[in-house]
Amino acid sequence: MELYKNKCLSELNTQGKVRRQFLCCALLPLNFFSVMTNGQAHDAIEMPAELPSVDRDSSSTLALVLPQTLSDVRQLEPNIADYLMSEKLDGVRAYWDGKQLYFRSGRVIAAPTWFTEKFPAHPLDGELWMGRGQFERLSGAVRRQQANDDEWRQIQYCLFEYPLVTGDFRQRFMALQNIVQKLAIPWLRMIPQEPVKSVAQLEAKLKQLSLQKAEGLVLHYAKAEFQAGRSAFVYKLKPQHDAEAKVIAIQAGQGKYHGMMGALLLETPEGKHFKLGTGFDDEMRKNPPEVGTLITYRYRDWTANGLPKFASFVRVYHPE
Incomplete structure (x- = not known):
């Protein structure tokens, strides 16, 4: 399994040219950040000094990373400790290209101007979310041709990916977390990522979320470079x-x-x-x-x- 991962990572690292263009936020002093989940702090990780972006033709489709369905967590052994897990939100996938929000299909989301006006000028990827069990209300709100401000004030944009940026997933997550903290937009937040230590821990977390009526879990291979499309390094895990x-x-x-x-x-x-x-x-x-x-x-x-x-x-x- 380890040899397979290394081979895949090597192939990913050689794809495309890398622009050595630093993001403005990455030029700021970067501090340590502790990922918080259920009130518990995990080991702090030093932020990378720079995260250059990846060359991409602007005429191509949205740079979405699509997860695979995982039926048995034991498939990830013996490398399970290389994964980070987060709650799979029951929301609507939304991609910010630096100017507009888009559905996964590429259709523009008619979000209010005030909702996105302070978003950064670089891509973000995440879920529009109203809370557990609120998908139908959310879906109706975000698909209106004319946005309803009262509905959108109940919506959060919950991020899990920093598209088109080099560095592994853990580095991208930490850099994006730093940006979100600086922006301090109340409805823009990160989905917490928790290190996986064992199959038992992962199964217990899935059971806990299931009892809370959550959708399930998403597992990210922490060492994976960014690559759009169906990924061999991101999995969704549901109780059903x-x-x-x-x-x-x-x-x-x-x-x-x-x-x-x-x-x-x-x-x-x-x-x-x-x-x-x-x-x-x-x-x-x-x-x-x-x-x-x-x-x-x-x-x-x-x-x-x-x-x-x-x-x-x-x-x-x-x-x-």
Whole structure:
């Protein structure tokens, strides 16, 4: 595993040319910073004196790092101590290019001017977030053509990546943390990163977050250089799996659901059909997703026929 990581890191380090152009914030004196999680301070790490940026064609797509799904944390052994873990927020991915906020799809987010006017002139990556269990409210707010100030005052921009900057993930995180502290914008904050020491610690953290109705964990390989696209060094870990499927029929409800939707008939990307009847509130049953809509569902495992076990509705899926 270690040889594989070293080989991958070597390949990443040789990709692209590096501009030796220092970020203005990196020229300031850099102090020690302790990552805080659950009220506990971790060992301080000295900030790098400089973090030059990476050459990139401005006409290309957003420089997003996309995680892989991890089904078993033991896959990371024996290098698990090289990872940092953070809560996976139930938010909307948002990329700041130095001028505007964008959805993952590249569509502009109509954020209020006051929300972004003091943001730095270099890229940031993170999640717009209202709190656990507030995804539907958040999604409605950030997708409006005309921003509602009252809604946006409840939104935070929670950062986890410093795009297009050299240095490993730990260095990028620390540099970005330093910038966020200096900006002191109330709704701009970092997602805390906690060192992983063992599989047992990671599993305990996942269980704790699950009980608190959190989405799960994200694991970053601390020594990884920045590279956009699907990453071999970032993983998402959830207590349950989720996936998307298309609504192909709406079945009428019976009994207490008479006159409402009883279940949705769904089609997976592989062409398999199954019925989904749990996870809906009464409002959703009265106004179910239309045929052709993509929805996200959560499940525990697969049956021998390749259908999801214990599936339940999560939300209407927005590809952004």
